Amino acid sequence: xxxxxxxxxxxxxxxxxxxxxxxxxxxxxxxxxxxxxxxxxxxxxxxxxxxxxxxxxxxxxxxxxxxxxxxxxxxxxxxxxxxxxxxxxxxxxxxxxxxxxxxxxxxxxxxxxxxxxxxxxxxxxxxxxxxxxxxxxxxxxxxxxxxxxxxxxxxxxxxxxxxxxxxxxxxxxxxxxxxxxxxxxxxxxxxxxxxxxxxxxxxxxxxxxxxxxxxxxxxxxxxxxxxxxxxxxxxxxxxxxxxxxxxxxxxxxxxxxxxxxxxxxxxxxxxxxxxxxxxxxx
Amino acid sequence: xxxxxxxxxxxxxxxxxxxxxxxxxxxxxxxxxxxxxxxxxxxxxxxxxxxxxxxxxxxxxxxxxxxxxxxxxxxxxxxxxxxxxxxxxxxxxxxxxxxxxxxxxxxxxxxxxxxxxxxxxxxxxxxxxxxxxxxxxxxxxxxxxxxxxxxxxxxxxxxxxxxxxxxxxxxxxxxxxxxxxxxxxxxxxxxxxxxxxxx
Numbered sequence: 001x002x003x004x005x006x007x008x009x010x011x012x013x014x015x016x017x018x019x020x021x022x023x024x025x026x027x028x029x030x031x032x033x034x035x036x037x038x039x040x041x042x043x044x045x046x047x048x049x050x051x052x053x054x055x056x057x058x059x060x061x062x063x064x065x066x067x068x069x070x071x072x073x074x075x076x077x078x079x080x081x082x083x084x085x086x087x088x089x090x091x092x093x094x095x096x097x098x099x100x101x102x103x104x105x106x107x108x109x110x111x112x113x114x115x116x117x118x119x120x121x122x123x124x125x126x127x128x129x130x131x132x133x134x135x136x137x138x139x140x141x142x143x144x145x146x147x148x149x150x151x152x153x154x155x156x157x158x159x160x161x162x163x164x165x166x167x168x169x170x171x172x173x174x175x176x177x178x179x180x181x182x183x184x185x186x187x188x189x190x191x192x193x194x195x196x197x198x199x200x201x202x203x204x205x206x207x208x209x210x211x212x213x214x215x216x217x218x219x220x221x222x223x224x225x226x227x228x229x230x231x232x233x234x235x236x237x238x239x240x241x242x243x244x245x246x247x248x249x250x251x252x253x254x255x256x257x258x259x260x261x262x263x264x265x266x267x268x269x270x271x272x273x274x275x276x277x278x279x280x281x282x
Numbered sequence: 283x284x285x286x287x288x289x290x291x292x293x294x295x296x297x298x299x300x301x302x303x304x305x306x307x308x309x310x311x312x313x314x315x316x317x318x319x320x321x322x323x324x325x326x327x328x329x330x331x332x333x334x335x336x337x338x339x340x341x342x343x344x345x346x347x348x349x350x351x352x353x354x355x356x357x358x359x360x361x362x363x364x365x366x367x368x369x370x371x372x373x374x375x376x377x378x379x380x381x382x383x384x385x386x387x388x389x390x391x392x393x394x395x396x397x398x399x400x401x402x403x404x405x406x407x408x409x410x411x412x413x414x415x416x417x418x419x420x421x422x423x424x425x426x427x428x429x430x431x432x433x434x435x436x437x438x439x440x441x442x443x444x445x446x447x448x449x450x451x452x453x454x455x456x457x458x459x460x461x462x463x464x465x466x467x468x469x470x471x472x473x474x475x476x477x478x479x480x481x
Contacts (some may be wrong), residue, residue, distance in 0.1 A: 091341065
């Protein structure tokens, strides 16, 4: 027996598929904690389809938890460490505007992820070929993290240094320092989250990752507890934005990949049900 | 632009944008391509393709014109060309292009004040402001481009205190400039708040 659950803003959908066919139930989503609706949905499907939940072999899940955290601006307070002199990369962006003739356009770079006061420059520099031009100022990293944690009360740290995708040693060392200074602080390194060339885009993805990281890890922890309680032993598989599933452990390495989890699952499901001629309305 | 010792010429076409003017009800966007609309060159691209090394690309505090809506901040780009034997043999290097608002700032409107004009200097020595700079420099020299800030919209005295305080916290303005441009009353009670960034 396989179970798939998608949590939407209004309803939580549960589908069970097994040798005897497919059954689906709908329960109201919970405004306060999406996991509550999962528990209710599992109880409903167990009853409707007469399933022994301990026999579930596969559990697949799509969620808009990360998406909603971004849309409602309820992600973590993020501190961002950047190469000194490039703290404003997140804010300056690519400097192009999507609406050329809109004089009142709001800023298009996601400054809300880490306002300028929470971005600190670190003296260090790696060149285009990966060689170290200036070594990492480890004391500077220590001071910056302390300031961000103690004064700005950050809940997650994003680190994006220039050319870290060529030589990740400075970012990795920064994580070690963070682990010593603030052991509980979740850290997203650009060399792991999106190890690609172009500093603005890499900074953006890394900052988004830090922004949704505490939300996703708390959510997956509560989900795991609910599944254990109802007796589901199958590992959690989560839909990613690109339309493939990954284990919960993989999602926690790069939570940003779940940003479009819900919509991606919907599109894939629609393709299966309606082949090529389907219009999906979410 | 320059020439490597091997004879291979190179050129970097780099855009640097000033701040947008303050708008009714909204501050000007910082360092943005306006009113035209093109994308910048990423630092990592420029350094991968040319011998240029960027030292800085950041917003300039106090460059936005004071106003009820503040003008957008200009940006500072500092760059050099690595002093390798190759580059030294192949010098000189030339910085050329078009620049605006170096002589006259972007004016404010409806009582807003002008933004800070742009400037170009080499090793901290200003070049004469001109709309068509053509500057020779050598490997190891530091070229600094500072783009102009946008003009303010509406009288600075009408700016919300909370907006000035937020600007202070984010380092978009310094407390010295706030006292001068917006009045000491805007600093009340919070002048000592840490701005965090340069600690």
